[in-house]
Amino acid sequence: MVKFKIVRLCKEDAMTAIPVAMSRYDLEMVAELLQKTGYQIEDKGVMVTAISNDKEITIYPTGRMFISGVSSKDEAVEVAEITYSIIASSREY
Secondary structure: OOOEEEOOOOOOOOEEEOOOOEEEEEEHHHHHHHHHHOOOEEEEEOOEEEOOEEEEEEEEEOOEEEEEEOOOOHHHHHHHHHHHHHHHHEOOO
16 A cells, blocks of 8 residues: 555645655546546546546646545545555555
C-alpha cells in the first residue's frame, strides 16, 4: 500500500494526497483500471480525472491526487486508500 499524507487545500471540500515515496504511474493504465471499476474517466493527457459517488479525483503521474467532494480528512484518506488500491498495478517502480 502506498504511504501518503493528506493536505487540506484552500477549498473546504478538497484535499490532496501526496505519496511519501517518489513514484510514477502509467496514466493510461490508471484510466483503464478505474474505468473497469465503475469510475467515469476524463483523460487529459498529463492527468486523469475520475468521478464516482460525488467525488472527483484527479491523479497525476507522480501519484499525487487532488480529491474534491470530501468533507473531512478521514473521508479523504478513505478515498485515497481505495483509489491507490485500484491503481496499484499501474505503478512503475
